[in-house]
Amino acid sequence: MDVALSNALIDRDWEDFTTQVGRLKLGWPERDGTRIDVVVTAPGTTEQFRAALLCDDYDAIAPVLDFADLADPALLGRVHWPNIEGAPYNSVTYDGRYLPILCVVGTRGYHIHSSHSAEQHPKSSWRLPVVASRLHWFLRMGRLVGRGV
C-alpha cells in the first residue's frame, strides 16, 4: 500500500479517532503523516507515557502500538512502555528490534505474532477508534508498577 493511500484512510478515520480519544479522555493526539502520538496518563497516577501508533499500510494491516520517550519521540521501545500489573504482554521482533505487544486483537504486534498470524480478522478490528479503546483498556487494566516492560 502506498503512503498516500494510508494517509487518505487515516484522514477518513481521523475524526472518529479523535472523538473516541476525547470521549475516553486519553489525551490529545498529534499526527505526523502515518504516525500518531498520544500522551496518556496512567489512571490514578500523574505518570505520563507517549503512545505511538505507527500506521504505515493502514488499514490493510493494524497499527503498531509502541511507546516513545516523552521528550524525544524518535526513541521508541520497551523502556518507554507502562508496566501495568496484569496486562497481557508478549513480544515480537519487529523491524529488527524487540517490540512488546498486547495479546489482544487490534494492534499489529498481536497479528504478526506466530500464535495469531494465521487468524483472520476484519479490518474493523483495528480501525483507529477501536485502537483508541484498546489503549484505554490497556491503561486501566491494573496498577502501574513502573516504566519499561
Add this chain to the structure above:
Amino acid sequence: MTDESNTWTIVAANGEGDSVELHEAKDSRLEHLRRQAVHDLVGAHAKADDYELLIGGVVQANLDLTLEAAGLHDHSEVVIMLKDVNRG
C-alpha cells in the same frame, strides 16, 4: 434541551466509536442509561451486565446514581465497553 428541562440527550458510544443519541430523564439512573446504550448499540440480545459504563474515561462503579448526580448534562457523552476483552 430535548424536552423542557427534564429530558437530556446523551450521546452513547461503544468501543468501536459507533454512537447513538439517547433521551433520558435527568433523574434516571446510570443503570438505565447503560441498559439503553447496550440495547441500542449492541442489540436486544446483549446483556447490560457484560458492559462497563464510562464517563470521562472513568468506569462508573455506582450505577444507582442519577445522571445529574454523576455529573452528566444535556449532550454529555458516555462510552460502553465490554468488561472482558478476548485475549490471545
